[in-house]
Each structure stands twice: as structure tokens, then as C-alpha cells.
Amino acid sequence: xxxxxxxxxxxxxxxxxxxxxxxxxxxxxxxxxxxxxxxxxxxxxxxxxxxxxxxxxxxxxxxxxxxxxxxxxxxxxxxxxxxxxxxxxxxxxxxxxxxxxxxxxxxxxxxxxxxxxxxxxxxxxxxxxxxxxxxxxxxxxxxxxxxxxxxxxxxxxxxxxxxxxxxxxxxxxxxxxxxxxxxxxxxxxxxxxxxxxxxxxxxxxxxxxxxxxxxxxxxxxxxxxxxxxxxxxxxx
Amino acid sequence: xxxxxxxxxxxxxxxxxxxxxxxxxxxxxxxxxxxxxxxxxxxxxxxxxxxxxxxxxxxxxxxxxxxxxxxxxxxxxxxxxxxxxxxxxxxxxxxxxxxxxxxx
Numbered sequence: 001x002x003x004x005x006x007x008x009x010x011x012x013x014x015x016x017x018x019x020x021x022x023x024x025x026x027x028x029x030x031x032x033x034x035x036x037x038x039x040x041x042x043x044x045x046x047x048x049x050x051x052x053x054x055x056x057x058x059x060x061x062x063x064x065x066x067x068x069x070x071x072x073x074x075x076x077x078x079x080x081x082x083x084x085x086x087x088x089x090x091x092x093x094x095x096x097x098x099x100x101x102x103x104x105x106x107x108x109x110x111x112x113x114x115x116x117x118x119x120x121x122x123x124x125x126x127x128x129x130x131x132x133x134x135x136x137x138x139x140x141x142x143x144x145x146x147x148x149x150x151x152x153x154x155x156x157x158x159x160x161x162x163x164x165x166x167x168x169x170x171x172x173x174x175x176x177x178x179x180x181x182x183x184x185x186x187x188x189x190x191x192x193x194x195x196x197x198x199x200x201x202x203x204x205x206x207x208x209x210x211x212x213x214x215x216x217x218x219x220x221x222x223x224x225x226x227x228x229x230x231x232x233x234x235x236x
Numbered sequence: 237x238x239x240x241x242x243x244x245x246x247x248x249x250x251x252x253x254x255x256x257x258x259x260x261x262x263x264x265x266x267x268x269x270x271x272x273x274x275x276x277x278x279x280x281x282x283x284x285x286x287x288x289x290x291x292x293x294x295x296x297x298x299x300x301x302x303x304x305x306x307x308x309x310x311x312x313x314x315x316x317x318x319x320x321x322x323x324x325x326x327x328x329x330x331x332x333x334x335x336x337x338x339x340x
Contacts, residue, residue, distance in 0.1 A: 028323035031322075053247075056244060056247030059250060062250065084253070087253050093254070094253070095257040095266040112258070177329075178309075178325055182316050182325035184316075188279050190275075192276060193275065196276040200284040201286070204287055216285060220277070220284050223276065223279070223284060227276035227279070228276060
């Protein structure tokens with residue numbers, strides 16, 4: 001049984017290790033956060049409401065979708081459902097983190113998931129080993145999660161301040177499509193995933209006529225259904 | 237509905253999604269009939285958002301060579317495939333779009 005001092009020292013080490021592991025990724029996160037801020041600044045929605053998504057939702061792709069739906073005055077149910085569908089992938093991360101987190105206290109298991117983002121998951125999941133001790137599990141994750149959280153609050157705020165002054169001729173709105181492409185391509189990691197992406201994309205294009213935002217939900221359901229059928233047929 | 241209320245509901249819903257399996261599961265793990273479809277959510281949703289922005293930038297399907305965003309998007313997809321980073325995908329796509337806009 002390690003002493004109290006040893007555990008505190010290990011916790012600090014693991015936290016710093018997490019901060020170091022996530023640092024290179026901040027170069028990819030920063031432009032994304034700036035774009036979220038620029039999207040907020042460009043629309044009619046109050047900047048404080050827009051920025052509050054950075055700590056209330058804390059998930060860039062969903063924040064952009066939510067802001068755009070609020071700007072276009074979409075139906076409330078669509079403005080709520082679309083970002084939640086985009087964020088459904090976090091359930092997958094939660095499933096992957098559940099076994100290592102099962103060693104932690106109930107309180108930790110209640111609040112640590114708040115910091116569970118794409119990047120915190122990717123880095124922590126690759127660091128954990130089957131026999132990782134609870135201190136490593138908690139503090140390495142906290143090192144990545146807290147760093148990402150602080151950076152995100154700052155860069156989205158900077159994006160709002162800077163964004164109001166950027167000219168439309170720069171076509172910076174295209175960066176939104178690019179962010180989603182940058183997330184999409186690595187997510188197409190199997191043939192069922194490719195089927196899900198192709199069907200999702202095609203149905204979204206075909207349903208452009210549907211009232212604002214509902215097409216994305218229809219396309220997502222169709223994509224997951226088609227991908228599941230492909231998965232089932234391929235695994236038989 | 238006030239934008240504040242919508243944002244708060246989305247925030248609570250997102251938190252509950254993150255909490256989901258961590259909150260209810262122990263070491264047992266997730267049954268595969270839940271895990272497998274969950275893995276398909278990301279590609280389906282992301283494609284549903286990204287593809288229309290390339291294929292129909294002005295809300296009308298446009299497969300012509302005049303659709304510069306589609307061409308720049310193809311460049312970005314190639315870079316995303318090789319580099320697997322959002323940062324380089326953004327830089328490559330924006331550079332391609334600016335060059336195309338300057339040329340045509």
C-alpha cells in the first residue's frame with residue numbers, strides 16, 4: 001500500500017504526463033475553437049449565449065451545428081435534437097472508458113465524464129493498460145481533460161473577438177465543412193462505417209428540401225441503419 | 237423557446253451522453269449489439285453534415301467544375317486521409333479554395 005505522499009506524487013506525475021500528451025493536439029484544437037468563435041460572432045445569436053456553449057456543451061462540432069440552427073431560427077426541437085445526435089458518439093467513448101473508470105469513486109464517475117471529449121478519449125484510451133491503477137486512470141485523464149477545457153474556453157472567446165472583424169470574401173465559413181471532413185475521414189475505419197457515411201451523406205443531400213436541420217437527423221438514422229445491415233451481413 | 241434554455245438542454249443532454257456507460261456499467265463492458273451501431277453514429281452524422289456543404293454549397297446540388305467548394309473539399313479529403321489531423325485538413329482545404337477562387 002503506497003503512503004499518502006507517494007500517492008500525491010504519483011497523481012502529480014500523471015497529471016503532468018496527461019498535459020504533455022495533449023499539448024501537440026492543441027495545434028489542431030486551436031483553429032477548430034477559433035472557428036467555433038467566428039461562427040458565434042458571425043450570427044445573430046447573442047455572443048454570451050454562443051460562448052456559453054463552450055462550457056455547457058463543450059463539443060465543437062455540436063456547438064457549430066447548434067449555433068447555426070439558433071441563427072436560422074430552426075424549430076426548438078430540431079435545434080436540440082441535432083447537436084445531441086452529433087454528440088451520440090460520446091456514448092461510445094463512455095462505453096470504452098467504463099471499465100477503467102469502474103475503479104474510481106462514485107463522485108469521480110459522476111463528474112469526470114463532463115470532460116470526455118474526442119481528444120481526451122483518444123489520448124487516455126491509448127494510455128490506459130488493463131492493470132492501470134486508479135490514480136493513473138484519474139489523473140492522466142484529468143491532465144488531458146483540464147488542459148483541453150481551459151484551452152477551449154480561451155480559443156473560442158478569442159474567435160468571437162477576432163471573428164467579428166473578418167471579411168466575408170475570405171470564405172472562412174468553409175472551414176466548418178472542413179472541420180467535419182477532418183473528423184469524418186478517420187471515422188470511416190471499416191466497411192460498415194463507409195456504408196454509414198455514404199448513405200448518411202446521400203440522404204442528407206436528397207433531404208435538403210426538408211425543413212431546416214431535420215434532414216441531418218433523417219440522414220443519420222438512415223446511415224446508422226444501413227451501416228448496421230452491412231455490419232450484420234459482413235459478419236455472418 | 238429562449239436560446240438560453242435550448243443551450244442548457246443540449247448541455248445537460250450532452251453530459252448525460254458522456255455519463256451514460258460510465259455511470260451504469262462496471263467492469264462487465266458493453267454488449268456488442270449496443271457497441272456496434274454506436275460505432276456507426278460518427279461516420280453517418282459527420283457525413284450528413286459535411287457532404288451537403290460540398291455538393292450543394294448554395295442549397296442546390298451542383299456537380300459542375302464551377303463548384304469550387306466541391307473541388308477544394310476533395311483536396312481536403314485526400315489530405316485528411318493521409319494526415320489524419322483536423323488542423324492540416326483545414327489548412328489544405330482553405331488553401332485549395334483560395335487558389336481556386338483566385339484562378340477562376
